[in-house]
Amino acid sequence: MSSADFSVSKRRVFRDELIGLYGVVERNLYLTKRYFLWDLAFLLWTIANTLTIVFISRGVDISAAQRNELATKLLVGGVIWAFLGIIFEIVTETVAWERWEGTIEYTFMAPVSRPVHLIGMGVYAVLYGLVRAAAIFVAVVAFIGIHLPHANYGAAVALLAIASISFIGVGMMTAVLPLISPEKGTQLGFVAQGLMLVVSGVYYPVSVLPSWMQWIAKISPATYALRGNRDQILHGAGLRFSDVWPLLVIGALSIPIGLLVFRAGERYAKQHGKLKRSG
Amino acid sequence: MSEQAVVVRDLEKVFTRRKGLQRRRRSALKGVSFEIERGECVAILGQNGSGKSTLVRLLSTLLLPDGGTAEIFGYDVFKEARAVRRLVNRVSVEASFFKKMSASENLSYAARFYGMTPRQTSAQIPEILGRVGFPPDRRGEAMENLSRGMQQKVALARALLTSPVLLLLDEPTTGLDPRSKQEVQSFVREIRARHDSTILLCTHDMKEAEELADRIGLLDKGELLFLETAAEVKARFGVETIEEAFFAATGRSYEDERTEEDEEREVFA
Ligand SMILES: Nc1ncnc2c1ncn2[C@@H]1O[C@H](COP(=O)(O)OP(=O)(O)OP(=O)(O)O)[C@@H](O)[C@H]1O
Ligand SMILES: [Mg+2]
Numbered sequence: 001m002s003s004a005d006f007s008v009s010k011r012r013v014f015r016d017e018l019i020g021l022y023g024v025v026e027r028n029l030y031l032t033k034r035y036f037l038w039d040l041a042f043l044l045w046t047i048a049n050t051l052t053i054v055f056i057s058r059g060v061d062i063s064a065a066q067r068n069e070l071a072t073k074l075l076v077g078g079v080i081w082a083f084l085g086i087i088f089e090i091v092t093e094t095v096a097w098e099r100w101e102g103t104i105e106y107t108f109m110a111p112v113s114r115p116v117h118l119i120g121m122g123v124y125a126v127l128y129g130l131v132r133a134a135a136i137f138v139a140v141v142a143f144i145g146i147h148l149p150h151a152n153y154g155a156a157v158a159l160l161a162i163a164s165i166s167f168i169g170v171g172m173m174t175a176v177l178p179l180i181s182p183e184k185g186t187q188l189g190f191v192a193q194g195l196m197l198v199v200s201g202v203y204y205p206v207s208v209l210p211s212w213m214q215w216i217a218k219i220s221p222a223t224y225a226l227r228g229n230r231d232q233i234l235h236g237a238g239l240r241f242s243d244v245w246p247l248l249v250i251g252a253l254s255i256p257i258g259l260l261v262f263r264a265g266e267r268y269a270k271q272h273g274k275l276k277r278s279g
Numbered sequence: 280m281s282e283q284a285v286v287v288r289d290l291e292k293v294f295t296r297r298k299g300l301q302r303r304r305r306s307a308l309k310g311v312s313f314e315i316e317r318g319e320c321v322a323i324l325g326q327n328g329s330g331k332s333t334l335v336r337l338l339s340t341l342l343l344p345d346g347g348t349a350e351i352f353g354y355d356v357f358k359e360a361r362a363v364r365r366l367v368n369r370v371s372v373e374a375s376f377f378k379k380m381s382a383s384e385n386l387s388y389a390a391r392f393y394g395m396t397p398r399q400t401s402a403q404i405p406e407i408l409g410r411v412g413f414p415p416d417r418r419g420e421a422m423e424n425l426s427r428g429m430q431q432k433v434a435l436a437r438a439l440l441t442s443p444v445l446l447l448l449d450e451p452t453t454g455l456d457p458r459s460k461q462e463v464q465s466f467v468r469e470i471r472a473r474h475d476s477t478i479l480l481c482t483h484d485m486k487e488a489e490e491l492a493d494r495i496g497l498l499d500k501g502e503l504l505f506l507e508t509a510a511e512v513k514a515r516f517g518v519e520t521i522e523e524a525f526f527a528a529t530g531r532s533y534e535d536e537r538t539e540e541d542e543e544r545e546v547f548a
Contacts (some may be wrong), residue, residue, distance in 0.1 A: 006352055006354075006362070006365065006366055006444070007362070011513070012394070014394070015394065018481075019391050019394050019395065019396060020391055020394070022391060023387070023388055023390075023391020023392060025389040026387070026388070026391065027377075027380075027384070027391075030377075030380050030384045030388075031379070031380070034379040034421075099374065100378065101371055101377050101378060102376075103375050103376060103377060103385075104372075104373070105336075105341050105369075106337070106375060106389060106437070107370075107392065108340075108341060109339045109340055109341055109364055109367070109368075109369065109392060110364060110389070110392035111361055111364035111365045111392065111393060111394075112392040112393075113361070114393075141353050147387065158399075168528070246399030252415035265464075267343070267444070270340075270341060270342050270343045271342075271343045272294070272295070273294050273333075273336075273342060275336075275341055276341075278372075278373070
C-alpha cells in the first residue's frame with residue numbers, strides 16, 4: 001500500500017483560516033443573541049455608572065459653557081472606560097468562557113491557527129464595543145443634555161477603531177491568564193484596564209499626573225484615544241496624524257507581543273495539563 | 280508492508296501537583312509504545328487514573344510530552360501539530376458544548392475551524408445527526424435541554440462532521456443508559472464498516488472492548504502491559520476472559536478500583 005498523502009495546498013489553508021475567522025464571529029453572534037437580555041442589563045449598569053461620573057460636572061461651580069465642556073470630557077472618559085472594558089472582557093473570554101463550557105479542548109485541537117482565532121475574537125469585540133459605546137454616548141448625552149454642536153463623530157469612531165488594534169494586543173496578553181489560573185485569571189483583565197486608564201488621563205488631563213506616570217502615559221494607547229476623541233467631540237477635530245501614528249506604532253508592537261505571550265501561555269498549559277484535567 | 284496510522288514510542292507524561300509546599304510528581308504515562316494500523320480499531324482498557332485520557336490528549340495535541348515521540352500518518356504530533364489536527368477528532372466522556380446554543384450552532388462552530396462553509400454545514404449537519412440517531416428536528420433546541428445520551432450523540436456528530444481519519448474515543452459510552460450505550464456502540468461499528476477511519480477507543484468496559492476492537496491493550500498505572508487480539512491475550516495468560524487476564528497481569532481484580540487517595544494513604548501507612 002502506498003503511503004497516504006494528507007498534505008493540503010497553501011491556498012486551501014488560507015481559505016480555511018478565513019472560514020475559521022468567520023466561525024469565531026458567528027459564534028459570538030449566537031451567544032450575543034442568547035444572552036441579549038443579560039447584555040442589556042449590563043449596558044444599563046454601564047450607563048448608570050457613566051452617569052455617576054458625568055454628573056460630577058453638574059455640581060461644580062463654573063460657567064455653563066465650562067460645565068458643558070467638563071461634562072463632555074468626563075463622558076469621553078466614561079465611554080472609553082466602558083469600551084476598553086468590553087474589549088478586554090470579550091478577548092479574555094476566548095479562554096475563560098470555553099473553559100467554563102468545557103469546549104476549550106475541542107477548539108484548541110482544531111486546525112485553525114491561534115492568531116486567526118484571537119483576531120476573530122478581537123474583531124467581534126471591537127464591533128460589539130463600538131455599538132455599545134455609541135449607545136452609552138447617546139443615552140448619557142440625552143439624559144444630561146450635553147450640547148455638542150461641533151462633534152466630529154466619524155473621526156471619533158475611526159480613531160477608536162485604530163486604537164483598538166493596540167487594545168486587542170494587550171487583551172491577548174490578559175486572555176492567556178485564565179489558562180494559567182482558571183479561577184482568578186479573568187480578574188487580571190480588569191487590572192490591565194484600570195492600570196492603562198489611570199495613566200492615560202481618563203477623567204483628567206495627563207499633565208496632572210506625577211512625571212513618571214506621564215512617561216508611562218506616552219506608551220499607553222488609551223492616552224491618544226482619549227486626547228483625540230476629546231478634541232473631536234468638543235472641537236470637531238479630524239483624524240490627526242499626531243494621534244494616529246503613535247497608535248499604529250503601539251498596535252504594530254502589541255499584536256505580535258500579545259500573540260507571543262498567548263503562545264507561551266498555551267505551551268505552558270499544554271506542558272502542565274492546565275487546559276482541562278477531568279475525563 | 281501495511282501503513283501505520285499511529286506510531287507511539289516511549290511516550291512519557293509527568294504531572295506535578297502542589298500540595299501545600301510540597302510538589303508531588305505523578306507519572307501518568309511511563310514510556311508507552313505501540314502502533315495502530317490504518318483502518319484498525321484498537322481498544323485500550325484501564326482503570327481510573329491509568330493514563331487513558333492522558334494518552335488521548337497527547338495524541339490530540341492538547342498536552343506536550345515529557346519524553347518519547349508520536350506520529351500520526353507520518354506527521355510528528357508535537358512538531359507538526361497543525362497537520363495532525365486536520366486528521367484527528369475526538370469524543371470524550373463529557374459532551375462539552377455551549378449549553379445555551381443549539382446542536383446545530385455548536386456543530387457549525389466546531390466545523391468552521393476545519394474549513395467547512397455555511398453551505399456545507401447546513402447540508403451536512405441534519406444528515407449526520409440523522410445518522411447518529413439524533414432527531415434532526417430537535418437540532419435547534421438549546422443543548423442544556425437535551426439528555427446526556429442525546430448530547431453524546433451530538434458529540435459523535437461533531438467528531439464525524441470533520442471526516443477524521445483517526446478517531447479518538449475516550450470512554451464514549453461511560454455513564455450512558457444501556458440503550459444509548461448500544462446506539463453509540465452500533466454507530467462505532469457503522470463507522471468502521473463505512474469509512475476509512477482508524478479508531479482508538481479507551482474504555483472501562485471489557486465487553487465493549489472485545490466486541491468493537493481488533494486488538495485490546497491494557498494500560499495499568501501508566502504502563503501498557505499488552506496490546507494484542509483478544510484470543511492472543513487469553514492464550515498468553517491461559518484464561519477464558521479478559522477479566523481474568525487483567526487479574527493475571529496485575530494481580531488485582533478489575534472491579535477493585537483504587538483511587539488516588541488510597542494510593543497516597545498507602546504511602547504514609
Ligand atoms: N491535567 C492534569 N493535571 C494533573 N494530573 C493529571 C492531569 N491529568 C491527569 N492527571 C493524573 O494522571 C493520571 C492519569 O490520569 P488519566 O486522566 O489519564 O487517567 P484515565 O485512565 O483517563 O482515568 P479515568 O478512567 O478516570 O478517566 C492520574 O493520576 C491523574 O490524576
Ligand atoms: Mg479518562
